[in-house]
Amino acid sequence: MYTQIVIVGAGPAGLSLARALSSSGARIILVDTQQLTALSDPSFDGREIALTHQSISDLEQLGVWDRIDAKEVFTLREAQIYDGKSPYALRYGPGEIDGQLGCMVSNCTIRKAAYEAVKVLENVEVLAGAKVVSLEVGKRSVRITLSDGKDISAALLIGADSRFSFVRDQLGIGAEMNRLGKAMLVGRVKIGSWHDDIATEWFDHGQTLALLPLGDGVASAVLTLPESEAATLQKLKAEALGQELQRRYRGRFGTMTPLSPLHSYPLTTTYSKRFVAHRAALIGDAAVGMHPVTAHGFNLGLASVRHLSEEILPILERGGDPANPAALARYERRHRRESRPIYLATNSIVGLYTDDRPPARIARRVSLRLAQLLPARKAVQRMLMKPARERTRLRRSVISSKLRLGR
Ligand SMILES: Cc1cc2nc3c(=O)[nH]c(=O)nc-3n(C[C@H](O)[C@H](O)[C@H](O)COP(=O)(O)OP(=O)(O)OC[C@H]3O[C@@H](n4cnc5c(N)ncnc54)[C@H](O)[C@@H]3O)c2cc1C
Numbered sequence: 001m002y003t004q005i006v007i008v009g010a011g012p013a014g015l016s017l018a019r020a021l022s023s024s025g026a027r028i029i030l031v032d033t034q035q036l037t038a039l040s041d042p043s044f045d046g047r048e049i050a051l052t053h054q055s056i057s058d059l060e061q062l063g064v065w066d067r068i069d070a071k072e073v074f075t076l077r078e079a080q081i082y083d084g085k086s087p088y089a090l091r092y093g094p095g096e097i098d099g100q101l102g103c104m105v106s107n108c109t110i111r112k113a114a115y116e117a118v119k120v121l122e123n124v125e126v127l128a129g130a131k132v133v134s135l136e137v138g139k140r141s142v143r144i145t146l147s148d149g150k151d152i153s154a155a156l157l158i159g160a161d162s163r164f165s166f167v168r169d170q171l172g173i174g175a176e177m178n179r180l181g182k183a184m185l186v187g188r189v190k191i192g193s194w195h196d197d198i199a200t201e202w203f204d205h206g207q208t209l210a211l212l213p214l215g216d217g218v219a220s221a222v223l224t225l226p227e228s229e230a231a232t233l234q235k236l237k238a239e240a241l242g243q244e245l246q247r248r249y250r251g252r253f254g255t256m257t258p259l260s261p262l263h264s265y266p267l268t269t270t271y272s273k274r275f276v277a278h279r280a281a282l283i284g285d286a287a288v289g290m291h292p293v294t295a296h297g298f299n300l301g302l303a304s305v306r307h308l309s310e311e312i313l314p315i316l317e318r319g320g321d322p323a324n325p326a327a328l329a330r331y332e333r334r335h336r337r338e339s340r341p342i343y344l345a346t347n348s349i350v351g352l353y354t355d356d357r358p359p360a361r362i363a364r365r366v367s368l369r370l371a372q373l374l375p376a377r378k379a380v381q382r383m384l385m386k387p388a389r390e391r392t393r394l395r396r397s398v399i400s401s402k403l404r405l406g407r
Pocket of ligand 1: 132
């Protein structure tokens with residue numbers, strides 16, 4: 001089988017790229033190991049994604065945003081980071097649009113909307129339940145082989161197959177990889193007191209806690225713990241879990257009642273040494289696998305879609321080769337320029353706040369008070385609060401009304 005573009009991974013990044021390139025009329029095949037039912041109606045996975053205004057604008061242009069029910073969109077006004085019991089907070093926001101930093105939408109809702117935006121496209125085919133088991137790069141095309149023995153040849157191969165990308169490995173591209181030995185537990189909870197639409201994060205001794213606002217009386221509890229402790233917590237029954245959460249959050253939000261089981265994500269950050277190779281490019285987590293603490297993973301994934309599609313869409317529209325080396329090199333430079341500072345800044349925040357040795361504790365107390373001077377804070381702030389480019393008045397009002405309805 002021959003196609004112009006084959007995308008390995010129909011996660012939110014792969015689906016978004018297929019949608020972005022589809023307007024050229026190019027034939028695109030998406031391949032994913034997951035079955036069709038899991039792609040078309042993904043189950044709740046605990047992840048609540050904080051979207052920036054730029055990402056909302058991107059999703060709107062991709063025809064994904066309008067497929068998300070306004071009731072599933074929650075206001076995010078501000079983010080605050082605390083160190084243990086210290087009253088000083090590192091603050092981000094409120095943002096410049098309607099005083100909002102962005103909004104919260106669950107990962108499964110984004111995936112479902114992105115799949116629906118792709119399934120209506122005649123020139124895009126989704127091959128579900130298909131695992132890529134090998135690939136071969138030739139001068140004029142790339143050939144991938146699926147677990148059922150089928151071959152697909154394409155002019156351009158896209159790796160959108162997660163931070164543990166098989167495509168990246170097969171292309172011989174290395175990656176910085178930090179296994180942190182901790183797991184992030186996430187789940188919905190009913191809370192007894194109002195969160196004020198503020199995302200709050202506490203770096204405590206031996207644990208990091210966060211509470212993400214999901215409208216009236218509901219929030220996402222996020223706990224980063226050593227893997228063994230996370231496994232123990234995951235086994236608790238609902239009532240015992242509620243009490244344990246209340247104890248760990250020191251009663252700040254009153255009674256906490258679990259509304260979903262806790263989902264566990266072992267924490268590993270990755271950064272690919274290169275984002276492109278001959279006839280291939282990496283996007284989404286396959287390019288940059290962020291620590292979730294600064295909520296930038298999918299926001300950067302959408303940035304990779306924007307950067308790559310802006311380079312190759314004009315070429316496709318002229319009937320040219322989408323694997324044009326100069327265009328791929330420009331994508332690499334642009335995406336590295338945007339992602340590298342935020343990746344390093346996030347890692348330095350994680351390093352500073354999760355080190356419980358006395359010198360680190362003193363350093364973070366000082367840094368919280370001098371927060372405005374921290375380069376890391378500035379890098380995160382730039383990404384979080386950057387308004388969307390070329391936003392029209394119409395788009396601004398659509399986004400604002402969804403945010404208002406969502407609350
Ligand atoms: C707890 C948590 C909270 C987060 N919060 C935020 C947030 O607030 N804001 C934010 O921006 N980001 C956040 N993120 C990050 C965000 O979830 C990810 O960046 C995003 O889901 C990555 O999308 P992706 O499409 O690149 O990869 P994935 O979602 O990992 O999709 C990869 C796809 O590739 C498929 N695949 C893999 N290997 C193969 C193969 N060999 N053959 C075929 N298919 C294959 C998989 O089945 C999968 O469908 C969070 C992450 C976590 C874990």
